Amino acid sequence: xxxxxxxxxxxxxxxxxxxxxxxxxxxxxxxxxxxxxxxxxxxxxxxxxxxxxxxxxxxxxxxxxxxxxxxxxxxxxxxxxxxxxxxxxxxxxxxxxxxxxxxxxxxxxxxx
Amino acid sequence: xxxxxxxxxxxxxxxxxxxxxxxxxxxxxxxxxxxxxxxxxxxxxxxxxxxxxxxxxxxxxxxxxxxxxxxxxxxxxxxxxxxxxxxxxxxxxxxxxxxxxxxxxxxxxx
Numbered sequence: 001x002x003x004x005x006x007x008x009x010x011x012x013x014x015x016x017x018x019x020x021x022x023x024x025x026x027x028x029x030x031x032x033x034x035x036x037x038x039x040x041x042x043x044x045x046x047x048x049x050x051x052x053x054x055x056x057x058x059x060x061x062x063x064x065x066x067x068x069x070x071x072x073x074x075x076x077x078x079x080x081x082x083x084x085x086x087x088x089x090x091x092x093x094x095x096x097x098x099x100x101x102x103x104x105x106x107x108x109x110x111x112x
Numbered sequence: 113x114x115x116x117x118x119x120x121x122x123x124x125x126x127x128x129x130x131x132x133x134x135x136x137x138x139x140x141x142x143x144x145x146x147x148x149x150x151x152x153x154x155x156x157x158x159x160x161x162x163x164x165x166x167x168x169x170x171x172x173x174x175x176x177x178x179x180x181x182x183x184x185x186x187x188x189x190x191x192x193x194x195x196x197x198x199x200x201x202x203x204x205x206x207x208x209x210x211x212x213x214x215x216x217x218x219x220x221x222x
Contacts (some may be wrong), residue, residue, distance in 0.1 A: 031208065040121060042214030043156075043198060050208070058209075090156065099146050099202035099210055103156040 002026050006091050006104035013081040013111045021076040021107050023091030031096050032074040033058070034066065036087040037106075043090070049074055050096060081111045114139050116201050118213035125189050126221050133184040133216050135173075135199030144202040145182040147173055148212075151195045159184075159197070169193070189220045 007022045025032065033048040035058075045058030049068040063085060065077040074093075078085060088108050094101040115138040125131055137143055147159040160168045162175040162182060173184045182199060199213040 033210070035212075040214065042118075043212040045209065048207075048209065056207070092156075094210070096208050097204075099144055099161060099200065100158055101148075101200075101210055105155045 004091055004093055004102050004104040006089075006107050008107060009105065010108050011110070013078070013109065015081060015083060015111060017081050019078050019081065021078075021089055021091075021109075023074045023076065023104060024072050025074075025091075025093040025102070026072065027093060027102065028071060029093035029095055029102070030071065032068070032091065032093045033101075034064070034074070034076045035090045035092065036060065036085075037090060038087050046076065046089075078109075083111045085109065086111045114201060114203050114211055116199050116211050116213035118197075118199055118216050120216045121214070122217045122219065124219045124221060127191055128188050131184075131186045131189045131193070131218065131220075133197050133199075133218065135182045135184065135213060137180050137182065137199075137201050139180075139201055139203075141204060143175070143177075143182075144204065145173075145175060146200045146202070146210075147171070147182075147184050148198040148200055149195050150198070156198070189218075191220045191222060194218055194220045 004025045030051045034046040035043040047066040049055045091104040092101045117136045146161045149159040150156045198215045201211045203209045
């Protein structure tokens with residue numbers, strides 16, 4: 001019963017460094033999403049994918065890349081980290097057409 | 113445009129008091145709405161959805177299409193209800209996105 005698994009749980013980066021946040025789900029969900037959670041801003045959609053090989057931008061995609069080579073995995077790449085990307089990042093998955101979404105435990109990222 | 117509005121960032125009540133967390137939406141069509149909850153240091157999880165018309169942990173939410181609202185209510189708050197609550201709307205269009213409000217932090221004081 002792993003559900004949605006995110007790694008790492010915590011990360012500290014220096015400005016300009018790159019890194020990949022990992023997300024995997026074992027529920028065979030076609031739909032996967034990345035959100036960032038900031039105080040007062042709620043959950044903002046970064047990128048999403050409706051299936052392997054298909055990705056699209058959410059409302060705050062700048063500075064992030066995604067790919068979806070398998071149904072299970074949906075990594076989020078920060079190309080050149082900036083302090084504005086300090087946030088808590090959540091990965092989520094669900095079946096298309098259903099609003100019941102399963103979330104990972106989150107990655108707390110600090111960019112210095 | 114589809115939008116979910118939660119006007120209160122913080123709602124503080126005393127234990128035993130009634131709770132109402134407000135959610136308004138903008139959607140052209142028949143909406144499908146949800147409440148998600150995030151307890152301290154836990155992952156977000158579904159609390160309830162309007163189509164099931166159920167009560168979870170004493171919470172209920174009724175869809176009011178005339179007022180475009182989906183407020184979350186509980187008659188008697190408990191300290192363990194303290195959490196962040198998010199209202200969400202499923203966009204039934206091509207993108208099929210789940211659109212979240214900005215969240216309300218409920219603090220139940222002893």
